[in-house]
Amino acid sequence: MTNGSSQTVTYNLNAQLPEGWQISYRVEGSQVTSLQMQANKVQEINIEINCPLTAKPNTYKIPLKAISPTDTLHLDLEAVVKGSYALQLTTPSGRLSDEVVSGSNKEILLQVKNTGTLPLNAVELSAQLPSKWEATFSPSTIQQLEPGKSTDVKVDLRVPDKTIAGDYAAKFDVKSPNSTADISFRMIVKTSLLSGWVGMLIILLAIGLIYYLIRKYGRR
Template sequence: MGKTSTYTLVLSNDGTAPVDEVELSGTVPSNWKIEFNPKSIAAIAPGDKKEVQVLVTPADKAVAGDYMASFRANARGEQSSADFRITVTTSTLWGIAGIGIIAVALLVLLGAVARFGRR
């Protein structure tokens, strides 16, 4: 699997009544893993805020680029959601290895020209 990233979601209750039994869920691209910590919140008092950690692991074969993820909080008739853009990057190791191979090939070529020259 890809490298797991942690995001912090802040759930706030801007209403005048407590919000009970908040369940968290999310939608990510196929073969990705998503985990909430905590998965549910018993109650959020009016004017209060609660933090939730979201761990997102991209698929092992995910191509570098931007992906959409949607996170939802549901509580007895109330629902809120937010969409996020998650960027997957590739390791620079392969780029460095490619530059190294090209540099070695150029050195071999320059060495051959210097040794044998024009005849």
């Protein structure tokens, strides 16, 4: 920007932006909203414009003004939005926890959504699980996902035998060449009712054996 007058002038910087857009001005690394310029001075201004993820691909005109008490400078910019890539991974119900019995399978339903404005290709799913746990995805790859669309993915989660009851964390990931997302899922492992009865029976047998030995050898 150039102050071609013979006096020091203060300019207020202003822009007409589409709704949801943001702009910032920087002079020598510092963010400014106004600028005082000496007579006949030339000053470089860096402008950064950010558009929201919901902005549709298009060419947008952005009028800029530098306003002083005696003059107004105009500059028309064009911003070309090509689109954005964004993925979201969740569940249809929004719930991120479930229960599973040790040594059994559990089906979990995930939802993959394209929250950007451009199509996503080759979307793949994977999991980070506790040791010896296994997960199978159906489908494991989504060939194409259009903007605003979602796809449900079934996860067959296998919990190994003798897994100790308690809370476990499973992390599910989704990625494409252009975007990634993940969620943490809490799994509450419980032992089966049969295992509980077997354990109780073993304890009762042990108590009975001790009682028998005391009765038999305690008399001597």
